[in-house]
Amino acid sequence: MDSLAALFSLKGRVGLVTGASSGLGVEFAEALALAGADLALVARRADRLERVAADLRQRFGVRTATIPADLTVDADLDRVVEEARTKLGIVDVLVNNAGVALTGRAEAVKREAWENALAVNTTAPLMLSQRVARVLIDNKKPGRIINITSIYAHVGSSIYRMVSYAASKAALVNVTRQLAIEWARYGITVNAISPGWFPTEMNVEGFAKGDHLARIEAFTPMGRIGRPGELRGALIFLASEAASYVTGSVVHVDGGYVAW
Ligand SMILES: NC(=O)c1ccc[n+]([C@@H]2O[C@H](COP(=O)([O-])OP(=O)(O)OC[C@H]3O[C@@H](n4cnc5c(N)ncnc54)[C@H](OP(=O)(O)O)[C@@H]3O)[C@@H](O)[C@H]2O)c1
Incomplete structure (x- = not known):
């Protein structure tokens, strides 16, 4: 490992x-993609995935x-892992x-809403990780799993009422730690990134309401929400050789939101 580029390169990875x-x-x-990895893109909206994929191939x-x-x-979930392997190689x-x-x-809060939050935010990451890990273990290959949690895994929110979100993200943090311990012996590291506020479809309507944005900024030691691109470094680090001895950790990318 004699160059900075090699330390962070993901060439040959899926x-x-x-x-x-x-x-x-x-x-x-x-x-x-910037670090060179080939990519399987998953979500329900096929047209959006196609657009993102075309852009990544081109750039x-x-x-x-x-x-x-x-x-x-x-x-x-079974199909996702199988199709990614057939088209690109082992994830x-x-x-x-x-x-x-x-x-x-x-x-x-209704039981259905609570269970949906857990199903998408906690259960799905575990079930998909399990399927990816089984292939890695069977093939004696190392791997990286990175779970995206939230500042509300660590603190409650006084701005939004979101008990199911907070609970599901907190659970994901300890799923991360448990998988890290169980799969360390197979060379699979499991870490989490905990983002602060970044404007997306998920929250853009909320930002527009009353003084929500001003309150979020006031709670954030750096005094602002996240900017496009500010999560990239943490992800590339955790996926790369640079993080070879990092597992079970949570990287906070939140302008200091949970530091106090
Ligand atoms: N934005 C923030 O400030 C912030 C802060 C902390 C943590 N996070 C976390 O970051 C992650 C991304 O959030 P975002 O802000 O980018 O929100 P977003 O724009 O609403 O994206 C959510 C994504 O999840 C997919 N999804 C939802 N349910 C799904 C399902 N049942 N099956 C497959 N895909 C599903 C959606 O795709 P389809 O609708 O096409 O299926 C969409 O691509 C989330 O885990 C969120 O909790 C965000």
């Missing part, structure tokens, strides 16, 4: 990014596969990014 049809998933896919010259799927359906960088943020007062 990445799979869930929720790659919008928002942070697109940024994560771009980050892996970075990487190979892509678009795999429309609902991550709450087991048969879809060795998994980014569990897809998520839903349902808001609503705790005293009114």
Whole structure:
């Protein structure tokens, strides 16, 4: 390892990014492509995935596969891993990014909404990780799993009512730690990135309401929300050789939001 580029290069690796049809998933896919990885893109909206894939091929010259799927359906998860392998090779960088943020007062939250948050934000990352890890273990290949959690895994929100989101993201942090321990022996590292506020389809309506943006900025030591591109470095680091001895950790990319 004698060059900076080699330390962070993902050439020859196969990445799979869930929720790659919008928002942070697109940024994560771009980050892996920038470092040279081929990419399987997964979400339900096929047309959006196609657009992202065409852009990545054109800008970075990487190979892509678009795999429309609902991550709450087991048969879809099986198909995702199989199709990615057939089209690109064994997935060795998994980014569990897809998520839903349902808001609503705790005293009114419905069982269905609560269970949906857990299904997408916690259960799907575990079930997909399990399928990716089994192939890696069977083939004696190392791999990287990166789970996208949230500042609300670590603190509650006084701005939005989101008990199911907060619970599901907190659970994902400890899923990360447990998998890291169990799979360290196979050379599979499992880490999390915990982003602060970044404007996407998930939250853009909320930002526009009242003084929400001003309150978020006031809670953030750096005094601002995240900018496009500010999550790339953390992902490339965790996926690359540079993080070979890092597992079970949470990288906070939040302007200091949970530092106090
Ligand atoms: N933006 C922020 O400020 C922020 C902060 C902290 C953490 N995060 C986390 O970052 C991740 C990405 O969020 P985002 O802000 O980029 O939101 P977003 O633009 O709404 O993206 C969510 C993604 O998840 C996919 N998805 C949702 N349910 C799915 C399902 N059942 N099956 C397959 N795909 C599904 C969506 O694709 P389809 O609709 O096409 O299926 C979409 O691509 C989430 O886990 C979120 O909790 C975001």
